[in-house]
Amino acid sequence: MDYAALAELLFPHIDKTPDYYETLYPARQLSPGAKVTRLGPSPTGFIHLGNLYVAFVNERLAHQSGGVFFLRIEDTDEKREVEGAVEVIISSLEYFDIRFDEGVTVNGEIGEYGPYYQRQRGSIYQCFAKELVKKGLAYPCFCSEEDLQAIRDKQEKAGENPGYYGAFAKCRNLDPDEIERNIQDGKPFVLRFRSNGDPSRSFQIVDAIRGPLTMPENFQDVVLLKQNGIPTYHFAHVVDDHLMRTTHVVRGEEWLSSLPIHVALFKALDWPLPIYCHTTVLMKMENGNKRKLSKRKDPELSLNYYRSQGYHPKAVREYLLTIINSNYEEWRLANPDSPMEEFELTIEKMSSSGTLFDLDKLNDVSKEVLVRIPDEELYDFMLSWAKAYRPELAPLFTEKKDLLLRILAIDRHGEKPRKDLVYCEQIFDYFSYFFDDYFQVEDDYPEEVDREDIKPILESYINSYNHGDDRNQWFEKIRVLAAELDYAAKPKDFKKNPELYKGHVGHVSTVIRIALMGRASSPDLWEIQQIMGEEQTLNRINKAIAAL
């Protein structure tokens, strides 16, 4: 039996030719330099920061070059598929402002290069599989799991490379009659690549991030089509990215070791290679060692975590940019008010060593980002966060919009704005004392103040309180009050002669601060009182006195 006959035997139902698909998916009409990139998540229902990193790079590369960025769902593993996962992927990416031009959307697919669900591309893969069989570059393998295990055991004992190749590849040169008999018996088979690679030979390939790489040739007869006729990642990647006219394949470093397989397949099909860009993987520190982010072990790194905590998408994007391109921070310093999209990402500047995820840095970036977001916008952001993740807070936010707006404006608009807002959960906690239902006393009165002085301080304060006082009048009264109880009216006096005083006016203010908001540190007291209003202010003080 010749190869053409074998191809017919294996794929009798495939009548299209490769040319048909080449014509159906013509070269894209784009301006020179435009990059076509893609994201190919598998619908396992989990997406983390590392995935966003890759998505972001792909998106920027396409869009800053006037190219195309598409979403292809790599659902070739039915077993791992999770219901609703595609929606999670799309909505997570959308939240972080990753926009696709083409591919899968919540309302179906858009674009001329589909279908974009791999499972719907069965006959396309089979067409090219058939072509490989015709060329003698693929063959059916009838080995069972047990057969494969036996091969592995044998290899392990002999100290040979594991895998299906060379002399170990039992089905590689099966008798044509036997193949025919097996097929007629309906015996299940996988389609394997007939590799002619030699592991002792190596080849060179240029990775756009890493530069020239030397890799051994692929020698494994890898599976192209599984028993169910669905391709493996390797085959799907090669066929799809060729037919979808991808120019740059940006993917995680974990794919580097299977690159020889992909190169061999492109060669077997006589197709040009895309430009490969293997990014560094995001790592996490564990027990003093770095480790790749894992979906199972690191739920706190899932995109949903950041979303539910209320991190602003811009903050996460900006953080990612700082680790994607090392010159980004420099650019940001020089262009504090420019949208980050104006920064041009360069592949060459991307790091190739494992990057540790740094929450401190994310938080710092977030502070800088939030301080530039207008109050009204920040309010809207917090409201939509509350609706999604803290529904019990949403009515409060809606009802007290004016109050929230004043709170969010505290000290954010001067020459040196406060930068203490990081993410919604934290922001709400930070200002929770404004709301009676969430107010609680968290700190003790300062130890510099005698316990028996606390009541007189608060009583004296409330007696002289005038809500109409301006900041200076108000603080002058506290100075007087402090002095009457033998506390220094000016901290410097106390520092100079600590033996002359019980403490200083700062300690006295802290007593008031704790009575008012239950904590020893906060933005300006007077301003907070003005926002709270006279009634709530006096109430808090009175309650504190009563609690003594």
Added chain:
RNA sequence: GGCCCCAUGGUCAAGUGGUUAAGACAUCGCCCUUUCACGGCGGUAACCCGGGUUCGAGUCCCGGUGGGGUCACCA
């Protein structure tokens, strides 16, 4: 274990044969200050090791070591 990738302060990293080895985060100190932040000033802290090549190596080469990735009909 085989193969591949990677290696500058605690973290992210500039650096492409000659630099007092940038900067940011974190950390510490001081100043500002009624608290906390903000801001300002300053400090601690790094080229994994060993061989080469070179007048000269963080930078190039080789060998170790360390870390990571990968070895599926998963992606």
